[in-house]
Amino acid sequence: MKGLLFCVGLIMNCLFSTVSFAQTQNVSQQDALANTQKQLQINRYKYSTKAPKAIDGNSDFNSMDITSHGGDLAKLLGDNIYKVDSLVVRGTVDDVDFHTLWDASFNGKLSVINMENAEVKNGIIPEDAFWHSEQLNIEDGYITLIHLRRIILPNGIKRIEDAAFSYVVNLEDVNIPSELQYIGPSAFEQCENLKTDPLVFPEGFEKLDEAVFANCTNLTGKVVLPSTIKEIGEAAFWRAKISSINFPEGLEKIGDGAFYGCRLEEVHIPNSCKDLGIFAFKLNKELKEMHLPDGIERIPNNFADCCINLSHVNIPSSVKSIGKEAFQSCWCLNDVELPLGLESIDKDAFQSCYAFGQLVFPATLNFLGEECCTYLTGVKRIYSMASEPPACEVSTLNIGDTPFGGYDSPSTPNDIPVYVPVGAAEKYRKAWGWDYFTNFIETDDFPTAIHNININKPNAQNKVYDLNGSKVANPQKGQIYIINGKKRIFIN
Known part of the structure; x- marks a missing residue:
């Protein structure tokens, strides 16, 4: 008898789906989550x-x-x-x-x-x-x-x-x-x-297996992992309410749903960890900051979905695709730097990211999934650096809607300036999905990512502006501003 879930399923003569979390990527995200819940929750008893x-x-x-x-x-x-x-x-x-x-x-x-x-x-x-x-x-x-x-x-x-x-x-x-x-x-x-707090694992310990602490809803404190940890299994802390955990360098895998519904406030995944699962940090409502490892090529489906207080996440330069609903309903997420090399943004990836002030699509982007940028109510401008308009997928839920919203019911403002390369405006105006917008402006001056961290003090020659272009009289330490035409992190 291998674990409680198999035991209960056998007794019920109603075997739960044997589809693994990884395999669920071949079905809809709703079905994947339903399968996950079916496998891991028997709280109807x-x-x-x-x-x-x-x-x-x-x-x-x-x-x-x-x-x-x-x-x-x-x-x-x-x-x-x-x-x-x-x-x-x-x-x-x-x-x-x-x-x-x-x-x-x-x-x-x-x-x-x-x-x-x-x-x-x-x-x-x-x-x-x-x-x-x-x-x-x-x-x-x-x-x-x-x-x-x-x-x-x-x-x-x-x-x-x-x-x-x-x-x-x-x-x-x-x-x-x-x-x-x-x-x-x-x-x-x-x-x-x-309620064990802190939950400390000894040196030599290498793996937390699947569902080890799933539904431990009063486990609210700190988890301390050893330097020897290699893998955190599927649903390891599913709906546990832990608030803190370290991810040591040397960690290689975080499984599907590993921290679904936890209360983590900060996540820093080391560069050694290249295997990230779907739903891994979904519904961490207290999460404010997330650091993703260099070297990953895809941000998994539903990775940080509904992390409503997440305000900052980096997208590593190695990322080529952002999965379905990866950052959906991250209401506080500020402007995200999308790296050169990014090729696709999948369905609902940034839906309802209300705090976005602008979007800068890199020249390598060639695909926008259905409704991936809908309900960006705070966005003031969009830059698309590709000379050919990225292909837009039509919505299957709201038939005919673009990745940005419906023509008759715009959810992301459609009259904001959309900056495109010189000579490309007409292509964008005629491209389905992009024709949602009404104000295209050609430019050869696109925003660039932050390459250096500089110490700056505002003066007459060194004026400071916020990301919306408004002058800032009292810049705050650690915040990003435009200084001399470039983005900088301000350190007073």
Whole structure:
């Protein structure tokens, strides 16, 4: 049995789609997200907790301190198995003993386990250690929870296998052992009350597998990754509410949906990480700044979709395409520097980026996807440096609409100046999609990206303007301005 999701699907006789996140790029984004949610969310079930058993009419809670020799924990607990509330375990613990611990927590009262001075056989917490199929009641639509609220693991633990703590909803705190090297898929999935902060992973740890902390909605603090981390799996922190995580140089992959619905405030992805998944940072509503790695050629579909407070992101010079809905509804996103070499902007990529003041399309751009630049209500000007108008895709949702809006119902202003190369204005006026605009101006003076960071102080010869061309009397440190006709970062 490989993890909770497979277990539940098998029992339901309603196997969830086996289409991987990567494969979902071949279907619509709505279908892809639906498949993701179907795979990772089973919260249509209600939760129920068994009333603790009382033995011989005695309902008192008891603590015990036991030394196990591997496989004899049930015998040592004896009649107290369903009465014990807090248990200190010493000695050797094996898979049979983990089943005993689950039994004592599911059918009894066990809520606190201290294994700090125990030795776990082979250093492995077994698959499904604290989750068993009999907890799921399909007919009545609920999952019966175990009582486990806190567990202290020994430092000798090297592996936590698949679904080991899945649906331990009452679990509030768990330590990460200092010798841990691996956590399996869904290991802590749906631990909705888990609050461990900070969540620190030891050096030597290389991979967070898929859905490890998915739906840990009370995991709100800081995650610290080691320098050895190589991969963060699909949906690893899906809908967890973590606010901070480091991405060390050496990280190679961030999987699909890895941080979907988190509360990260800043994301800095190192240049070593070239494998980025779709939906990776979608719905991070607190995210303000994102740094993408050099060397990537495509920004994935829905990558930062609905990050409504994201104000700054760099587009690396290596990027050739921006995926569907990549930055859709990033309401606060300021002007983005689109690099020379960019060839395509896909469907809805920048839709509803209200804070855009201008757009500068590079000379290499040849394709604009349907509705990719609609609802840019704040845009004041557009530059298109290509001598041939980039091809525009017609909307399939709003039949006949251009990448910028509808002819009869403009969503992006259509009377703003559109600057094009000298001799190209007539081509743009006649090109479908571009004929949405009414004011073309030919120029050979296009804005360029920031190449240097200069220290500037305003004076009579060194006037400062904002990106809309208005003079600035009191420029602010760290902001971008036009100084002597060039964009500069102002440092007072």
